[in-house]
Amino acid sequence: MRKLLMACGLGLLCFTSAQAQEEAPYVPEKDPLVLQKLEEWQDWKFGMIMHWGTYSQWGIVESWSLCPEDEGWTQRTPAGIPYYEYVKKYEALANTFNPKQFNPERWAKAAKGAGMQYLVFTTKHHDGFCMFDTKQTDYRVTAPNVPFSKNPRANITKEVFTAFRNEGIHIGAYYSKPDWNTENYWWSYFPPKDRNVNYEIAKYPERWKKFQQFTYNQIEELMSDYGKVEILWLDGGWVRPLNTHTKESLSWNKTPAQDQDINMPGITAMARQKQPGLIVVDRSVHGPYENYRTPEQQIPDKPLSYPWETCMTMGGSWSYVPNDVYKPVNKLIHNLVDIVAKGGNYLLNVGPGPDGEWHDAAYTTMEQIGAWMKVNGDAIYGTRAIAPYKDGKVCFTRKKIGNSVYAIYMLDENEALPATISFKGLPVKKGTKMSVLGAKANLSWKANGDETVITLPASVRKQAFKHAVAIKIG
Structure with missing residues (x-):
């Protein structure tokens, strides 16, 4: 910016703030x-x-x-x-x-x-x-x-x-x-x-x-x-x-x-x-x-x-x-x-x-x-953004076609899958089914005020999940 101002002061080509748009x-x-x-x-x-x-x-x-x-x-x-x-x-x-x-x-x-x-x-x-x-x-x-x-x-x-x-x-x-x-x-x-x-x-x-x-x-x-x-x-x-x-x-x-x-x-x-x-x-x-x-x-x-x-x-x-x-x-x-x-x-x-x-x-x-x-x-594929997009270590996506939403929990390097995963900001209707991609078991969950708490059974946690785990909601 200093160089631009100096150039203008020397009578060279200058731009107004309207011409030099920020975005x-x-x-x-x-x-x-x-x-x-x-x-x-x-x-x-x-x-x-x-x-x-x-x-x-x-x-x-x-x-x-x-x-x-x-x-x-x-x-x-x-x-x-x-x-x-x-x-x-x-x-x-x-x-x-x-x-x-x-x-x-x-x-x-x-x-x-x-x-x-x-x-x-x-x-x-x-x-x-x-x-x-x-x-x-x-x-x-x-x-x-x-x-x-x-x-x-x-x-x-x-x-x-x-x-x-x-x-x-x-x-x-x-x-x-x-x-x-x-x-x-x-x-x-x-x-x-x-x-x-x-x-x-x-x-x-x-x-x-x-x-x-x-x-x-x-x-x-x-x-x-x-x-x-x-x-x-x-x-x-x-x-x-x-x-x-x-x-x-x-x-x-x-x-x-x-x-x-x-x-x-x-x-x-x-x-x-x-x-x-x-x-x-x-x-x-x-x-x-x-x-x-x-x-x-x-x-x-x-x-x-x-x-x-x-x-x-x-x-x-x-x-x-x-x-x-x-x-x-x-x-x-x-x-x-x-x-x-x-x-x-x-x-x-x-x-x-x-x-x-x-x-x-x-x-x-x-x-x-x-x-x-x-x-x-x-x-990942064929999805669109859905608010609140991210809450802590959980990111959200929604399928463009259909009603499925995904809560993707990002695992730290060498982190074991926790017994529970929770998030706020994404309301879940009573009776909605949940499952983990790559595992067959249905998940139990509960609403705790404005927080959704998902329990992961031992059969899921013993699987060798790495990097992130995607939970299908609905």
Whole structure:
């Protein structure tokens, strides 16, 4: 904020508080096919996102070391290497990218086994390297200089989409709006100053028009040549019309903000003509092209009034790092339960390595999540939020169809199932039957004032429940 105020004081471009909105209202979709798809998407609940590119060879943060901003996630290695020397080395990673162990069928089976119902795959990140066979640039996985281009499975995006689709998993395409490799975004005539376009759009409008067309053409390729795609997940929220900026997005500009309008109305119309009902997620650009919102690496404190999805890493990094530490399964399942109880979806990230494989921990983690989901999935899929959402260690969900409600008790690591579970805030009618998913016994319960107290018999408690136990009410 200090930098923004200083810029205004120097006579540079300023925004009123009305222009720099804190949180614009959610704009509901009007297309009936998209509304239907959003309803289906809210039934899926659990998905996977994968960040993968040439950067996996160095085990570094995806793309961001190219950005000339001085932030913790933009640092270059080795420290002190001159910027343009580093860029040259980074772009040369394409010449050695050869993930010989690439086996998307194994990934898809693991995702299916974990109970994931949709995928969002990085077709292109901010560095501009395309993991698909685009005709718009030579900076792509199928280019002759890339060793993997000789592999019959070189069109990685197509192979991934096909493998996951064959497992019944819905397909989403991640696409970065900024492209730090193309001359029409970062023009080599000028040095980049931050993550934004590095020339004055008003002075060079034809160059920006070429970038708009480049973006349109690439998205058209993805919507035309890669089978059924149900989500277009657009990242790089600083690429946006000038009048849509928020205080947060203005903080991403070291130079005065520009009108980086890429013609979302035209892109969306084209994409939906080719993929009817397509969900479009123009991340952080609140308006008609943000069909759902995507809090990153965090879970909202309370339910939100619009469709939303928490995107989060399974380990510590979005991209592959050699010794990444994965979150405990107990934590991941508790996150899932908490998110679903608040009406959201959980999009969990895995970063493949330079050989085309995941960490072993990714597979074992997903196996354990899958074991829990096989027993308790009915309390997750096809549910909606119900007040009070959560009371202590108990979260609530309700089936969209039917009258069943679930009280999901979250177990601490190595905690044994208690003899009683109680909660407040959710009235239960006299005579309502209760049972534990994964156990056959009916449960006895009583109302104690505004509290419901459920007794768990010894036959249930001796079973090896882990992570959380779901009690079906009704």
